[in-house]
Amino acid sequence: MNAPRTLRAALVYFNDFENCQRFMIDLRWPDGVxxxxxxxxxxxxxxxxxxRWKCYAKHPRAKFSLKVGTVLEDSPIGLEKWLPAM
Ligand SMILES: [Zn+2]
Known part of the structure; x- marks a missing residue:
């Protein structure tokens, strides 16, 4: 994974939603699934x-975002702001 090393690079990098998403997937599902x-x-x-993703199984909360189950779940702040902060 090519994580940005400087704050400036991080801000540019995570301004792109696709990059945020890729980063979170790498973080949460190291095998990419x-x-x-x-x-x-x-x-x-x-x-x-x-x-968001949707699970095909029938259960509550079948739709989930990448923030589910993380400290970011209840945060109103978008990933593009959070990730550079981390
Ligand atoms: Zn499920």
């Missing part, structure tokens, strides 16, 4: 309009 945080299934689909 996105899994449902509720049931652990990898049968999920990405909803581009929603910028």
């Amino acid at each position: 996105v899994r449902c945080p509720t049931c652990g299934s990898d049968k999920v689909t990405y909803l581009a309009d929603d910028k």
